[in-house]
Each structure stands twice: as C-alpha cells, then as structure tokens.
Amino acid sequence: MKYAYFTGCVAKGTCPELHASTVELAKVLGIELWEMTDATCCGAGVIRDENPELQIALNARTFAMAEAAEMDIVNICSTCQQNLGQDNRAMREDPALLERTNDILSQNGLHYSGKTQVKNLLWVLVGDYGLDRLAQKVVRPLTGLRVASYYGCQLLRPVEDTGYDDPDNPTSFDNLVRALGGTPVDYAGKTRCCGFHILTVNEDTSTKMAVKRLEEAEEAEADIMVTPCPLCHTSLDAYQPRATKLQGSNVRMPVLHLSQLVGLACGIDVGDLKLNQLMVSPQSALSGVL
Amino acid sequence: MKSTFLIQRYVPEQDSAPHVERYELDLWDEATILDGLLAIKDSQDDSLAFRRACRHAICGSCSMVVNGYTKLVCKTAIASEVKRGRSELKITPMRSMKVLKDLIVDMSPFWKHFRDVEPWLQPDPAKVPPPNEEYRVTPQQLAPSRKDLNCILCAVCFSDCGVTEVDSHFAGPPALAKAHRFVTDPRDSKRKERLEKLVDLGLWDCAHAYNCMECPKHVDPAHAIADLRRISIEAGITNNIGAKHSQQFTKSVGRNGRLDETRLVMELTGITNVTGQIRNAPQGVRMLLKGKLPLPMHQKVDNPKEVRRIFETVGTKDEQ
Numbered sequence: 181m182k183y184a185y186f187t188g189c190v191a192k193g194t195c196p197e198l199h200a201s202t203v204e205l206a207k208v209l210g211i212e213l214w215e216m217t218d219a220t221c222c223g224a225g226v227i228r229d230e231n232p233e234l235q236i237a238l239n240a241r242t243f244a245m246a247e248a249a250e251m252d253i254v255n256i257c258s259t260c261q262q263n264l265g266q267d268n269r270a271m272r273e274d275p276a277l278l279e280r281t282n283d284i285l286s287q288n289g290l291h292y293s294g295k296t297q298v299k300n301l302l303w304v305l306v307g308d309y310g311l312d313r314l315a316q317k318v319v320r321p322l323t324g325l326r327v328a329s330y331y332g333c334q335l336l337r338p339v340e341d342t343g344y345d346d347p348d349n350p351t352s353f354d355n356l357v358r359a360l361g362g363t364p365v366d367y368a369g370k371t372r373c374c375g376f377h378i379l380t381v382n383e384d385t386s387t388k389m390a391v392k393r394l395e396e397a398e399e400a401e402a403d404i405m406v407t408p409c410p411l412c413h414t415s416l417d418a419y420q421p422r423a424t425k426l427q428g429s430n431v432r433m434p435v436l437h438l439s440q441l442v443g444l445a446c447g448i449d450v451g452d453l454k455l456n457q458l459m460v461s462p463q464s465a466l467s468g469v470l
Numbered sequence: 471m472k473s474t475f476l477i478q479r480y481v482p483e484q485d486s487a488p489h490v491e492r493y494e495l496d497l498w499d500e501a502t503i504l505d506g507l508l509a510i511k512d513s514q515d516d517s518l519a520f521r522r523a524c525r526h527a528i529c530g531s532c533s534m535v536v537n538g539y540t541k542l543v544c545k546t547a548i549a550s551e552v553k554r555g556r557s558e559l560k561i562t563p564m565r566s567m568k569v570l571k572d573l574i575v576d577m578s579p580f581w582k583h584f585r586d587v588e589p590w591l592q593p594d595p596a597k598v599p600p601p602n603e604e605y606r607v608t609p610q611q612l613a614p615s616r617k618d619l620n621c622i623l624c625a626v627c628f629s630d631c632g633v634t635e636v637d638s639h640f641a642g643p644p645a646l647a648k649a650h651r652f653v654t655d656p657r658d659s660k661r662k663e664r665l666e667k668l669v670d671l672g673l674w675d676c677a678h679a680y681n682c683m684e685c686p687k688h689v690d691p692a693h694a695i696a697d698l699r700r701i702s703i704e705a706g707i708t709n710n711i712g713a714k715h716s717q718q719f720t721k722s723v724g725r726n727g728r729l730d731e732t733r734l735v736m737e738l739t740g741i742t743n744v745t746g747q748i749r750n751a752p753q754g755v756r757m758l759l760k761g762k763l764p765l766p767m768h769q770k771v772d773n774p775k776e777v778r779r780i781f782e783t784v785g786t787k788d789e790q
Contacts, residue, residue, distance in 0.1 A: 193731050218776075224719070226716050227719065227723065229696050229699040230699070230717065232696075232700070234785050262680075288780070337683055372681075380711070380738050381712050388636040418757060454761075456760075
C-alpha cells in the first residue's frame with residue numbers, strides 16, 4: 181500500500197506529534213507514505229471564503245502531483261479531507277472549471293485529469309487496510325479503555341466529499357476502537373463541532389463548543405477522547421486549560437490523535453508516539469494499557 | 471415494520487425535569503416518523519404534544535431531533551432510521567429554543583434573527599417601475615439565490631447548528647441564507663448596509679461544520695454564508711476580525727505555500743497590541759513547553775515560486 185501523504189499545515193506546525201506518530205504507525209503497518217513536501221495548504225475553507233478559484237487552483241496543483249505519481253492521497257486532518265474533497269468534486273462535476281484550472285496549472289507544467297482520490301487516515305485504516313488485518317497487528321490491546329471516538333463534523337459532511345460513513349450514525353471509528361480491543365462509548369457530541377474554525381474570531385463561543393464536547397465525553401465516562409483531526413485536537417487538547425478556565429469548567433479529558441491510539445495498540449514505543457507532547461497528560465487514563 | 475419511539479416528554483408547568491416515555495409501534499413499511507407520532511396520539515397517548523400541519527414538507531412545522539439530528543418528520547421514513555440499525559428512535563425537541571410542551575418549542579429566537587436580517591426586498595424607489603408594471607429580473611440574475619428561495623422556515627438547520635447552540639447572538643444558518651437571498655438580488659438597494667449589519671449579526675461566526683447542509687429543502691446555508699463572506703470582502707467590508715482572519719490566512723499561504731499559524735495569531739491580535747499579546751502569552755508558553763512551536767516556525771513548500779505564480783494569476787491584488 182502506497183499513498184501520497186498530505187500532512188497539512190498543523191501536523192508540521194503546532195501538532196508535530198501527529199506527524200511523528202503517523203510516520204511511526206505507517207512503518208509498523210507496512211503502509212508506504214510519500215510525503216508531499218511540495219503540497220500547499222488545503223485552504224481550510226478560509227481561502228475559499230475569499231477567493232474560491234484560488235483555493236481550487238492550489239488544491240488542483242496538489243491533486244496533479246499525486247496523479248503524476250499515480251497515488252491516492254491520504255490526509256490526517258478532517259478539514260483537509262473536506263476541502264480537498266469538495267474542490268476535487270467541484271472540478272469533476274464541472275469540466276469547464278477543470279479546464280480553467282488546468283490553464284492556471286499549465287504555467288507550472290502541471291495537468292490534472294480528475295483521477296486522484298482523497299482519503300483521511302481513518303478511512304484508509306478502516307476501508308483499505310481493513311479492521312481484521314489491523315486487529316492482527318494489535319500487541320497491546322486497549323482492554324478496559326473507554327474511548328470516546330470524536331468524529332467531529334468536517335470528516336462526515338458534506339457526505340459527497342467525505343463519504344465513507346453515515347454522517348447521522350457513523351460507526352467506522354467505534355469499530356476501529358473495538359478492533360484495537362477498546363470499548364467505544366456513545367456520547368451526544370461525537371459528531372458535533374469543536375469550534376476550532378472560529379477560535380481566533382470568537383474565542384468565547386469557540387471555547388464553549390470545545391468544553392461542551394469534552395464534558396459530553398466525560399459524562400459518558402470516557403477515559404480518553406480520540407480525534408482524526410489536528411484542528412479538533414488543538415481546540416480540545418492544546419487549548420483545554422485555557423478553554424476550561426474561560427468557561428469555568430472542571431473537565432479534564434486527555435485527547436489522543438488517531439495515529440497515537442492505533443500506534444499504542446500496535447505496540448509502538450510511547451516515546452515515539454510523542455504522548456508527552458499532549459497538553460493534558462493521558463498517563464493515568466492509560467495506566468491499565470501501558 | 472416494528473419500531474420503538476423514545477420520546478422526551480416535558481410540561482414545564484408540571485414536571486421538574488424532562489423524562490423519556492417509550493412507545494412500541496408496528497406500522498406499514500413506508501410509514502413516516504410523523505405517521506408514528508400520529509399513531510401514538512390516536513391510540514396510545516393523546517396528551518403527546520407536537521406541531522404538524524401539511525404532511526408534505528411544505529409548511530415546515532414538524533421539525534424535531536431524531537437520534538441526534540433534526541428532521542422534518544413528515545419527510546423522514548421510520549425505515550430510514552431502522553435501516554441505520556436504529557429500531558429505537560430517540561425523539562427530542564429542537565435545540566437552542568425553550569420547550570413549551572413535549573416536542574413543541576418557543577421559536578422566538580429563530581424569528582428574532584430572521585427579522586434582524588430584514589427579509590424583504592428594499593429597492594431603490596427611483597428604479598421601481600410604476601404600479602401597473604413588473605420590476606423584472608431574469609432567472610440568470612436570480613441564480614445565486616435560487617437555493618435560498620426554497621427555505622420553508624422549518625428551523626432544522628437552526629436546531630442543528632453547533633454555534634447557535636451555545637451563542638444566542640449568532641444569526642444562524644436560516645437567517646444568513648435569507649440575507650444572501652436579498653444581498654444577491656440585483657433589485658435590492660441596501661446591499662452594503664445589509665453586509666455591514668451581517669458582520670454584527672455573526673457572519674464570521676459560522677464554524678464550517680456543515681450540519682446545515684442536511685436541509686430538507688436543499689437550501690445549503692453553509693455555501694450561502696461562504697458566498698456572503700466573499701461578497702463582503704469584495705465590497706470592502708474588511709475592518710472586522712473575520713475578514714482580517716481570512717485575508718491574513720490567504721496571505722500567509724501565498725508567502726510560502728503553507729499556513730504560518732503562530733504568525734497568523736500574532737497578526738490578528740495586532741503586533742503592537744501589547745495587552746492582547748500578553749493575554750495570549752500563557753497559551754504560547756504552554757505550547758512552547760510541550761514542543762508545539764517547532765523551529766523553523768514556518769514550513770515552506772518545495773517550490774514556493776509555483777505557488778506565487780498561482781496567486782499572481784488567480785489571486786486579487788490584496789492576496790499577492
């Protein structure tokens with residue numbers, strides 16, 4: 181299995197532990213990653229707000245590079261999945277847009293014909309790799325660990341662009357937790373928004389949303405939350421001390437990246453997974469597993 | 471088809487807290503959730519309160535939350551939930567609004583936001599034709615608002631919006647989609663005034679969660695909001711944190727292909743805003759101590775020149 185690995189900006193910025201643990205996990209699973217060091221930011225919907233054609237052109241450049249390398253793209257961020265997915269579909273459904281975009285790409289000697297598939301790591305693990313195969317790699321089962329899988333919002337909608345699970349009743353993440361030996365917990369906020377995208381614009385509302393998600397997981401007696409997205413992770417973990425202080429909440433919830441959770445079950449060294457870079461230590465929550 | 475309805479019951483004047491009641495049903499295969507509620511009311515419990523009228527997804531009355539998502543229950547088959555492996559349907563009232571009784575909510579907040587966007591055409595009186603003539607507009611001119619026109623005011627998107635749930639100031643998806651309908655109408659003369667007001671009503675507070683895309687009438691408020699943002703920047707309404715965030719973000723990517731998050735936060739706070747920078751400092755220190763501010767701070771793509779070329783071709787002058 182070989183993928184064009186789209187890291188996104190945050191995994192190479194303020195969430196370095198996500199990139200590090202993804203690389204380690206891929207090694208253990210035998211998934212070959214070609215890191216797209218020349219790929220731009222996906223635009224995060226923010227560039228689209230200002231200039232939709234610019235965002236599409238930037239993402240088309242990324243797709244063209246993957247297409248030339250004859251690989252599909254794996255990403256590790258729900259926002260990247262949604263934006264790459266949306267722009268990819270826009271070009272596939274509108275040949276005139278694809279042609280206009282190719283005119284722009286031609287100045288860089290690139291061409292995109294529309295073939296590249298975009299998949300989040302979760303869909304690669306569940307769909308391409310397969311949970312039975314994954315279960316065979318488990319050497320440190322997550323027995324007894326109550327895991328709140330946080331799908332978040334952008335991994336699931338719009339369904340045409342992310343479409344590997346039912347947005348109203350997703351099951352893939354919980355099935356993955358089961359395959360690792362853990363116990364998935366059901367909770368109200370698992371597909372609701374973490375508020376990241378308005379963190380710098382409206383911190384009060386954003387942190388209210390994040391704290392609500394953390395409290396919902398705590399109410400369901402989860403030991404940890406796990407997210408497939410570094411932006412959710414930033415809201416839920418990196419900003420957790422600040423958010424709980426601002427909103428007067430006592431919640432304290434460790435939040436792992438998807439790659440860290442799977443890596444843990446697959447026996448990767450805790451140091452290599454960079455669990456020490458999490459803002460809220462998972463040490464005591466994971467004591468039964470480690 | 472057999473199913474179980476778990477319905478939240480609550481009469482504020484009588485009950486100290488909401489509770490759930492269970493109803494077993496065995497209806498025909500095509501039955502809608504509304505059919506189920508009517509069957510309960512007819513034969514099991516006539517005290518159950520819920521709104522409904524047309525039964526054809528026209529009136530927008532029967533919105534409620536089914537297994538976590540707001541639905542127009544006249545348009546949603548029980549089978550669609552059963553197919554998802556949920557033969558138990560947990561039914562609760564819409565979010566972000568006070569419960570009046572059982573599944574009926576007080577929709578005042580919804581209507582307040584709707585009124586705030588002045589949802590009526592405000593043409594230039596000098597351009598309005600005499601009373602015996604029509605003020606004509608072509609289908610092409612109305613194309614940008616075609617989806618907005620489908621809204622039946624059911625409040626499904628208002629109830630499912632994660633921002634609305636915690637922020638009563640935010641106008642919410644339906645009011646913003648309606649605003650888009652008038653901002654893009656060539657006959658309206660208050661475009662700029664509307665856009666300026668929308669910034670105060672929360673135009674930049676949408677968090678892109680896309681829950682509102684599950685509209686029973688396919689209105690698509692998420693894209694209406696994105697389009698309003700684009701139009702408002704184009705109209706020069708940029709002296710607000712949302713537009714600045716968008717512009718600085720785009721510029722950051724234009725420099726070297728990747729976003730420089732740390733610089734973006736500092737620029738938005740204002741480099742010379744000492745109080746703001748001091749307020750951000752503890753978070754910065756926490757992240758630094760956890761190794762979350764790695765050096766070099768800004769990752770570049772391999773060929774930033776290619777990216778700049780794209781910006782020069784498609785980007786506006788401000789973005790380059």
